[in-house]
Amino acid sequence: MPASRPDQAPPFRERVYAMVRRIPRGRVASYGDVAALVGAPRAARGVGAALSALDPDDDVPWWRVINHQGRLTISPVHGLRVLQRTLLEQEGVRFRSDDAVDLDRHAWEGPWGDTGQDP
DNA sequence: AAGGTGACTGGCG
């Protein structure tokens, strides 16, 4: 048996993608929440960087990740911010008059109950 | 290999 396993844990980005894929339709999570769920509670910016590196073909629901205030902090270039809002609204996510998502109503509580696995 | 960047946050005035 090998004495060491340096590559046991998947790369940061892969863990982020795997977690974001588990966010249910019509729900949202903050960058910080996702970071904490993948074991890097201070890497909120890293989550944003990981999502910005996604290809259009990837089946990762990146639009369900917003900032902790419920606002869309994605770069407005290329119409991405508008796209994100459109996709969320199509899933039934409601925005308040101040352009923030109603977190009390749509915030994802985490993977608990998703598969019955407790941390 | 060292420095710069960004789809973040929390703290402070």
Add this chain to the structure above:
DNA sequence: TCGCCAGCCACCT
């Protein structure tokens, strides 16, 4: 309550 500032982390030259 709101805006600004500095800290943090992963990734790319």
